[in-house]
Amino acid sequence: MTASQTEHKKNGPEPPKGAISAHDAIEALANQPITMAQRVRFLAGFLLCGILWYAPFAAAIGILLPQRFLDDGVGNPTALVAQLNSIGAFVALVANLLWGTLSDRSRSRFGRRSPFMIIGAALAGLFLWLTSVVGSPALIILCWCGAQLFLNMLLAPFLAVLSDRVPENNRASMSAAYGLGVTVGQSVGQIVGAQLIHNLGFGILLSGVLLGVTGLLVVVIWPKEPSAQNLPRTNEGFGSLIKAFTPPTKNCRDFYLALFGRLFMVTSMYMIVNYQLYILQQYIGLDATGSAAVLSVTAVIIMVASLIASAVTGPLSDLIQRRKALVIGAAVIIAIGFLIPAFAPSIWAMYAWSGLYGFGYGVYNACDQALNVDVLPSKAEAGKDLGILNLSNTVGQMAGPVATSIIVMAFDSYQLAFLIGAIVLVVSCVFIALIRKAK
Template sequence: MSQTQSVGGQQSLSKSQTIRFGAAFFIFSLCWMLALQVVAAVLLPQRLTEIAPDSKEAIFAVLNSATALASLVSNLLVGNLSDRTRSIFGRRTPWIAAGGIIAGISLFLIGILPNGLTIGISYCFSMVGLNMMIAPLIASLSDRIPESMRGTMSAFMSGGTLLGSALGQIIGAQFISFELPGFIISGVVMGISGVITIILWPKEKSSKDLPAVKADFKGIIMSYRPPIKGARDFWLAFVGRSLLLFSYYMILNYQLYILQDYIGQSTKDSAVTISTMSVVLMVVSLISSLSAGPISDKIGRRKIPVVIASLLLAIGYALPWLLHSPMGMILFAAVGGFGYGMYGSVDQALNVDVLPNAEEAGKDLGILNIATTLGQMVGPIVTSVLVAMTGSYGLVFPTAIVMVILACIFIMLIKKVK
């Protein structure tokens, strides 16, 4: 499907279409992240404390690994299936609507299921439903959004995600002593996120008239092959994204332990510092994410925001390493958070720009999104290995700096994107 077809015969979006798409991407990202964080950051850990107080950490670790795997597989699977979907509602719309309902019901059930096994199964189903929405929606950046507007729409998604994350934790904390209403809110918000999206944005064109795809077993299996021909930039983007996320999650996921074990704060003082960091991170990343994307579209460049973001992240990693103080970690949140928000605002636009085949956007973007899961999983593992080997967090910061510099180099090697 060409860009012209995807936006109703226009080479650019009208003002009305821009507003509707922007609102849809922002509200979708806000809703799903808010709903997920209410459960994942607050209510699920509290629920596990109540039903399995002696093994809550182990169960939580298993759940995080299982849901990461469910996300990885479902994102790739659904992305490809949405490419192949032929319906009067379009390729992406049916998946987005159904995914929200599945994810919403599954999140709510976590609040009433009796044990770790059933909660884990429901949690995995919620990740499947969530990725039934996310994979097709990101693929729609290729289908329906002209290249000149992708940075702006990517920024709306990033801004909504950042705001939803902060609000979800705040709302979840209000129900920590009486959890069921919190699970209900989470389920409802997640459930309606997909429906609101397809109501807000311009109606997707029917895909019934697109060329039919082979439905035989061999054809389906072959459709999952990674892109090879003309995919140099695609794989450079994959490696660059993976390394950048490795570096960020090496520190972000260990910020409490860094404050307590590396800097030497007490439990009470570290909680105060974490709260301050969270507010700072939310403000600066929201500002940078909502501004960098439109600027990227205006100047017609993706690499410049990525280079600046990488430098800011490297400086952010260095500050707690050099200052060795709570202020160093707050400055990491400020400087590094601004850089991460800037990267996030152009990330999806960059990914769409390097796709070797727009007709396989869902599948190929699913592969690129594996980098997100890898970053969230491998980054903390690298940190734990370094701490186990050295007995200190001293090597974590320079390692993260090296990774983000390598990420920047790989992205700069991309030829297709300016």
């Protein structure tokens, strides 16, 4: 084997050259088989990114910032958490599309995605840390918006790699690895956040540092991204740039079904996840110390259940080439979990919810990203289209807490939030079932 062949095998195949479209060039690159060593490196990168971005955010938005609002004597902390989520999610909604589209059009010698990931993670970590430094709720919200803006500079290009560089028969495994990382990150974030509930400044500083190094670590672990300089360039005019941000209009029926299916599923999950602290204190009746102890246990339960579900479901989905039935099953499992604390508000009911939620969430994460890639209308615009699909995440993260806040303020009832969340999950199943392109 020549030196050039060795370098080719090490760094991954170069994009095909010649008078072909960007779509065809990227399609050919994505369909190139990967070695076992490359597969392991991709798996490790997807896993690590899920852990390192989600743990800081779970700790900050789930525990540390809500507790700070209580410590600061904010008049309506439930509403402020909803504002933080909704405004930040709106910023993320725009940012996801922006960074996905810009990375699609990038022709950097360092690749289309890697520079965005490194810079985005570093700036997101900085703004997350700033939420612990500024004094007023308005400045906290502003810094949170900055963290969301640059977090999506990491995530939109990161998720597009699943389409760019991972063959179809490996996508569910990579999606499962990322899902495992998110699940572990959520649990670790809750555990660490609960332990640092009386040391909020250090907790958010630690979160910012971990998030800040995520992009660089993932780029180093993954096989080197090929230069994008040889890819065919898109038209550079202003009209072409505007068109680049336009949602797909052809061959996109399944694309939009997947978008709305995910939207309803994420909305339902975030009706509960970000309110666990308040549910334990105001619905179950625990104090801050008791809530922290229960949160630590539920975090471990969610993590273990999700690890088991993702580890089994990802390879199974790749083996049988089925996505839809598994995603629908995940929604049903989570919905059942919602019903238990709805009718039995107790600590053990929250433990039961965490087990079912964790297992369903693990199944969902193992297949969801692979399902989204399967319904993409164009490989050349994967970053933009996945950014649009990921809008369902950000809108769901915005709509879920807002819905819960409205329900609690209007009816003083977390029970109703659990019940409506279960209904929304059932609605998501209808959209997923109607998809034709994916099995």
